[in-house]
Amino acid sequence: MAIVELKNVAKRYESQHKGSSSNNAVDNFNLVTRDGEFVVLVGPSGCGKSTTMRMIAGLERNTGGEILIGGKDVSQVPPKERDIAMVFQSYALYPHMSVAENMGFSLRLKKRPAEEIKQKIDEAAQTLGIEHLLDRKPRELSGGQRQRVALGRAIVRNPQVFLMDEPLSNLDAKLRVDMRAEIVKLHKRLNVTTFYVTHDQVEAMTMGERIVVMKDGEIQQIDTPINLYDFPANRFVAGFIGNPSMNFLRARHADGAVSGPGFAFTLDAAHTQAMASRRVVDVWVGVRPEHLRIGDAAGANRVEGTVDVVETLGAVTMVQLSVGEHVVTAQLPGHQTVRIGDTLTLTCDSDKLHLFDSESELAIGRESAAASSATAEA
Ligand SMILES: Nc1ncnc2c1ncn2[C@@H]1O[C@H](COP(=O)(O)OP(=O)(O)OP(=O)(O)O)[C@@H](O)[C@H]1O
Ligand SMILES: [Mg+2]
Structure with missing residues (x-):
């Protein structure tokens, strides 16, 4: 030990390209x-x-x-x-x-x-x-x-x-x-x-x-x-850890909400505060498939799209939908009566959302209490 x-x-x-240290x-x-x-x-x-x-x-x-x-x-x-x-x-x-x-x-x-x-x-x-x-x-x-x-x-x-x-x-x-x-x-x-x-x-x-x-x-x-x-420190970690992978949606921030074609989310207090102190407007919104559930079209948090794929796995049903330019995967509980071609509205609680700076891809407004993360420079 x-x-x-x-x-x-x-x-x-020795054989690596000379020049930039990123080749190490x-x-x-x-x-x-x-x-x-x-x-x-x-x-x-x-x-x-x-x-x-x-x-x-x-x-x-x-x-x-x-x-x-x-x-x-x-x-x-x-x-x-x-x-x-x-x-x-x-x-x-x-x-x-x-x-x-x-x-x-x-x-x-x-x-x-x-x-x-x-x-x-x-x-x-x-x-x-x-x-x-x-x-x-x-x-x-x-x-x-x-x-x-x-x-x-x-x-x-x-x-x-x-x-x-x-x-x-x-x-x-x-x-x-x-x-x-x-x-x-x-x-x-x-x-x-x-x-x-x-x-x-x-x-x-x-x-x-x-x-x-x-x-x-x-x-x-x-x-x-x-x-x-x-608390993934950046978009790479967020996408790498978790199965199926987190969904990422390109969004704009305004007045405590983030939105884009086919979706809109209100931010929780932590995210609202973090965004208030920044100038960034463009962000990535991250949503894990298992945090999405069936929602209604009038809800404050919603993702709406056309169903492309339905996989019935028994314990869960995996659904893929086209939302604007994005493909969103949702893991819904049990059997679902969703069919290909349906228009589906999903929702997710604000405190389950992740935000990432669109340029640095670093997480915004949620930090691991351990704070032991060594984040790579962008
Ligand atoms: N003997 C070597 N000479 C030159 N480059 C090398 C040598 N061994 C590894 N590399 C390079 O170093 C980098 C890291 O390789 P490494 O084998 O550590 O990756 P890895 O994370 O173990 O990948 P994998 O999951 O495929 O095993 C790669 O870009 C590889 O091409
Ligand atoms: Mg290896």
Whole structure:
């Protein structure tokens, strides 16, 4: 267990374009973990998640900033001395070794006594429910079982830090959900500081104590899952966290209301106050699909459009409608008698709305109480 600190960490690959600093694979990465925290890094492909992990592991040198593990600057410490265990997407088990041999490999390298190795393997195998597989070869295992062995191989090392880079992406959807719950349970038991990379926002929301949302090598926001959902710092985070994604409507502000073709909303006190102190007139209004419900055409808060798509999923009905230039998705409860081509009016409570500056795309007038967000410059 250890606190991991990243101070202004940056990575620039030699092959990257010269000139603008925005080409850094990772830039300005600042984070201090709690001892034993589960931190999830999330963001679209190429945003710098793996690069960050590889720098913590020491497989890649950071070209800027400092990385401290347990208070110690590790920039000169080679990977194998960093006391970190990694589980990556390609878990690369040795095919000619049994499960037990794979799991004990790193301990044999360290010349640990045979008895200790056996005991650690047995413990880890029990934790992961793979005691009955110890004599098998990797090719005789299912994907989920191989995944467990890869985890087991990491656990036996009893590291200070776990790094997991999309460890579940080779598994089918059902198994992913099961393994995700197991990794969370495992973390509760072992309480080892863990960095977990995914580009699946559901995985991020369900696993992370804190989530780091990245884009183009820069941190967009660091916060708890709920704060990211309730108080996204900018439009990118708002659109990335939440499933289905938040709707964004281009709107104009006037007199405590925002409106555009096909919609109008009155603002709550917080938004009204925030807008009063600004000169901006053009904003993005953000509305989550699950916050929309059937409304009436005379209501103060309304979105009106033509229904294009209706998906009846059982528990909910997903409806897409064209509202002016926008396509708006609504998640309505239960079964709905909406049909394609209908004109539909929806509503949303003012305190569920999000506003974003149309230029900087930063959130207006709702801030996370945690205030731990590191917002990227526009
Ligand atoms: N060895 C390298 N040389 C040059 N550029 C690299 C190298 N490795 C990664 N990059 C670049 O650095 C950026 C970040 O890559 P990284 O692998 O960290 O992304 P990622 O967030 O892990 O993406 P994914 O979700 O696809 O795994 C990308 O633009 C990538 O092209
Ligand atoms: Mg990656």
